Amino acid sequence: MIVKLADNIISPLGVTTGENYEAVKAGQSALCLHKGVKGVPTPFFASLLDERILSVEGDYTKFEKMCIQSVETALAQCDVDVSSDRTLFIISTTKGNVSLLAEGGEHENLLLGVAAQKIANHFSNRRTPMVVSNACISGVCAQIEAMRALTLGLCDYAVVVGADVQSPFIVTGFQSLKAVSPEACRPFDQERKGLNLGEAAATVIYGTAERAQDCWQMVCGAVRNDANHISGPSRTGEGSYLALRSVLQNANPSDIAFISAHGTATLYNDEMESIAISRAGLIDTPVGSLKGYYGHTMGAAGVLETLLSMCAVDDHTVIGTRGFERLGVSCPVSVTSENRTTDKRAFIKLISGFGGCNAAACFRKGGEE
Amino acid sequence: MSLIKHYIRIKCSKTCYGGIPEYQVTLDGEKIEAAGADTLLTDLYKARIGDYPKFYKMDPLCRLGFVASELLLNAENRREEQFGESRGVVLFNAASSLADDRNYQETIKDPDAFFPSPSLFVYTLPNVLTGEIAIRNHYYGETNFIVLPHFDCAAMADGIRMSFTDRDLRSLLTGWVDCYSETSFDLLLFLVDSEVVGREVELQHEIEKLAK
Numbered sequence: 001m002i003v004k005l006a007d008n009i010i011s012p013l014g015v016t017t018g019e020n021y022e023a024v025k026a027g028q029s030a031l032c033l034h035k036g037v038k039g040v041p042t043p044f045f046a047s048l049l050d051e052r053i054l055s056v057e058g059d060y061t062k063f064e065k066m067c068i069q070s071v072e073t074a075l076a077q078c079d080v081d082v083s084s085d086r087t088l089f090i091i092s093t094t095k096g097n098v099s100l101l102a103e104g105g106e107h108e109n110l111l112l113g114v115a116a117q118k119i120a121n122h123f124s125n126r127r128t129p130m131v132v133s134n135a136c137i138s139g140v141c142a143q144i145e146a147m148r149a150l151t152l153g154l155c156d157y158a159v160v161v162g163a164d165v166q167s168p169f170i171v172t173g174f175q176s177l178k179a180v181s182p183e184a185c186r187p188f189d190q191e192r193k194g195l196n197l198g199e200a201a202a203t204v205i206y207g208t209a210e211r212a213q214d215c216w217q218m219v220c221g222a223v224r225n226d227a228n229h230i231s232g233p234s235r236t237g238e239g240s241y242l243a244l245r246s247v248l249q250n251a252n253p254s255d256i257a258f259i260s261a262h263g264t265a266t267l268y269n270d271e272m273e274s275i276a277i278s279r280a281g282l283i284d285t286p287v288g289s290l291k292g293y294y295g296h297t298m299g300a301a302g303v304l305e306t307l308l309s310m311c312a313v314d315d316h317t318v319i320g321t322r323g324f325e326r327l328g329v330s331c332p333v334s335v336t337s338e339n340r341t342t343d344k345r346a347f348i349k350l351i352s353g354f355g356g357c358n359a360a361a362c363f364r365k366g367g368e369e
Numbered sequence: 370m371s372l373i374k375h376y377i378r379i380k381c382s383k384t385c386y387g388g389i390p391e392y393q394v395t396l397d398g399e400k401i402e403a404a405g406a407d408t409l410l411t412d413l414y415k416a417r418i419g420d421y422p423k424f425y426k427m428d429p430l431c432r433l434g435f436v437a438s439e440l441l442l443n444a445e446n447r448r449e450e451q452f453g454e455s456r457g458v459v460l461f462n463a464a465s466s467l468a469d470d471r472n473y474q475e476t477i478k479d480p481d482a483f484f485p486s487p488s489l490f491v492y493t494l495p496n497v498l499t500g501e502i503a504i505r506n507h508y509y510g511e512t513n514f515i516v517l518p519h520f521d522c523a524a525m526a527d528g529i530r531m532s533f534t535d536r537d538l539r540s541l542l543t544g545w546v547d548c549y550s551e552t553s554f555d556l557l558l559f560l561v562d563s564e565v566v567g568r569e570v571e572l573q574h575e576i577e578k579l580a581k
Contacts, residue, residue: 041483094494096465101474112465113518128524131516133465134496141513148531169470172477173490222535223511224454225503231491242454242509246537354491355500357512 002147003215005157005207006078007307008070011200011294012049016073020304021311025339029293029322031184031196040171045184047198047295048166060118061097061109063165066201067119071161074203075123080157082123088155089120089129092142092162093299096131099167119161127155135353136262137223138162139202139302140361144221146206156207163201164298171197177231179266187263187289187321188270188335190328195264198295202303212367216310219346221361222246231354233268237276239358240350244280247348251362256285257344258318260309262351263289264296265323269352274329276358277350286340287333292322302351306363309347313365318342372568373575376544376559377441379433381406383552390552396440406552410436417443421505428469428492430548431501434460437558438502438542445560448506455539457510458499459532460558461525462547465516466495502542511535520545520555520580526565526573533566545580 008016012030013023030047034040037048049066056065056072075082096115100107109115116129132142139162146158164170174180174197181194209215224242226234233240259282261273270289277287290305297304312319318340327335346364375397383390383406390406394413404412410432414424418439427435442448473489491497499512511532517524529543544558557580565572 041480098470098493101470102478110467111463111518112516113463116516117518128518128521130524130528131465132513133494133516134499134513135494145513145515145528145531148534149527151534152530154527154531168477169474169493172485173473173487173493176485176487176490178487223457223513225458225500225509225512227503227507227509230497230500230504239509246454246535353496354494355496355498355512355514356503357496357500 001209001212002150002206002218003209003212004204005080006074006205008073008203009200009304009307010066010070012047015053017307017311021308024293024308024319025317027322029184031295039168042175044171044180045196046166047196049199063097063163064115064119066163067161068122070201070203071123071159074205078205080205083125085127086156087125088127088149088158089116089125090142090146090158090160091116091119091129091131092138092160092303093131093164094133094135094138095164095170098169099165101169134357135355136298137302137351137353137357137359138299140221140349140351140359141223143204143218143303143306144223144359144361147218147221150206150208158206159203160303161201161203162300162303164199164300166197166199181265184323185265185291186323187265187291188327188329189324190326192265192267192270192328194266195291196295198297200294200297200300200304202300202307204303204307214366217364219362219364220247220250221359223357223359226356226358228356230356233272233352237272237279239356240273240276240352241279243358243360244276244350247360247362248280251346253282253285255344255346257313257342257347258286258288259348259350260305261287261289263291263321265291271329273350274331274333277333278331283331284334286318287335288319288321290319302349306349309349310363313345313347316341316343371575372561372565372572373559373579375441375444376557376579377437378579379437379556381409381552381554396444426488427501429551430466430468430495431492431498433548433554433556434498434546435501437556441558441560442506452508454509454537456508456542457512457532457538458502458508458542459511459513459528460499460543461515461517461528461545462495463517463519464547464549466493468548468550469493510538522573522576525576526569529561529565529572530569533563539563
């Protein structure tokens with residue numbers, strides 16, 4: 001089975017997974033209003049990472065430093081031969097070093113694969129890295145790819161690192177789509193006005209084990225398309241529902257502590273997810289979104305939200321959805337703003353993105369009960 | 370019997386001397402004639418597709434991948450079938466959505482002419498192409514986009530094999546689709562089914578042969 005060996009989160013709320021979990025559990029948010037930042041003319045709410053908290057030195061961009069520091073911190077917790085060609089790097093990012101475009105000229109590490117190779121090479125790893133660039137669902141897709149590579153014996157260890165750095169490119173793009181909230185986002189709420197963007201890096205290292213024992217196990221995952229629209233979710237939640245249905249073939253709904261939803265707080269995303277969850281028969285399962293703490297961290301989101309969900313289950317907690325007050329979606333999913341308690345040992349990570357893609361994955365602590 | 374039964378190769382490159390761009394279009398090894406390189410994709414669309422005006426909204430990467438997928442699926446000749454979740458689209462390249470990224474960047478470059486374009490921005494993700502193909506053909510299976518440091522047959526064969534661990538997947542529209550500008554691109558798309566499972570080395574060699 002596929003087990004988690006080590007992990008890390010670097011965000012404005014902390015530089016370890018533990019610091020991040022404690023902050024989130026206490027209700028802290030990294031979202032605030034930024035005026036005149038990064039050359040974006042219109043003020044915007046976002047969670048931005050101060051580069052000065054990064055200790056990595058050398059000729060690296062902010063994106064690369066975030067990835068390297070996150071992987072380094074995770075590696076210190078485990079005994080993985082990172083330089084071996086049996087260790088596979090899987091990078092999850094949507095835009096990598098896109099801010100270099102504004103500088104003009106030709107930067108080789110504008111190419112995601114070249115940047116990924118630079119990150120892997122920092123750890124003396126010479127194996128060709130994979131970059132999963134599947135919009136907002138990249139972080140869950142990257143973990144699914146890691147699970148598959150390990151199951152098939154294509155590698156002994158998989159280092160999955162998700163990250164994105166905000167730039168005028170991304171911020172103005174989301175503003176032009178009218179997807180950005182003028183205030184801290186409010187997932188699943190009646191008054192939700194859109195998403196906030198965020199910066200983070202998150203790493204998870206997976207390996208194989210005979211028995212899960214006290215480890216976190218990645219049980220299964222699936223990716224499905226809506227076949228409906230390139231920038232809007234399906235009104236029937238088709239792809240998200242199909243991904244959930246596939247995952248439920250290997251997971252018992254009564255074992256699920258909660259669904260960690262995408263919950264971006266856009267009108268259409270949250271509505272769509274409520275429909276997909278309802279169609280999958282999970283209407284009574286607690287649902288939460290972490291976007292009120294971090295905003296949408298894009299390539300990092302799928303990894304970061306998986307790791308915090310693991311901490312929450314370990315702590316017998318369903319993290320409350322910050323910004324939520326009154327349910328504003330058509331299917332009555334079980335969202336609360338307050339933390340709840342749980343004694344269940346598994347959860348589902350659900351996520352959707354542009355290009356009509358959707359992913360769901362199930363994780364469980366320890367073996368089958 | 371080869372694992373890759375239908376494939377399409379499209380290449381176009383503008384030489385740095387400003388001369389006539391060189392191009393090549395072959396479908397299942399047969400050469401397809403086109404009017405010229407500068408309008409290659411639009412010419413192919415008009416001559417062989419023509420019923421999908423959304424083509425004109427697409428960025429260069431999506432135009433390339435869409436035209437190629439249409440010709441490939443016509444060659445396969447199973448367009449009436451409902452594939453549902455049984456067919457996925459998993460594509461690879463090195464440039465991600467760089468051609469459209471540059472076009473979007475132009476719209477925010479000048480503070481005095483600052484008009485960020487939402488219609489360009491939506492294409493600044495490479496996987497939007499997998500979405501375009503899924504929408505056109507009603508494919509509900511897995512879609513994914515993997516960026517590699519360079520064209521790499523072994524990494525592609527591994528990626529394809531990994532997708533077939535999904536038990537609902539029967540066939541995959543897959544391959545390399547790299548686009549640097551309207552007149553500089555390189556594509557090798559093909560269809561494979563679950564018989565590639567256990568035959569990854571063969572698959573890798575077939576991809577190598579077709580890429581030459």
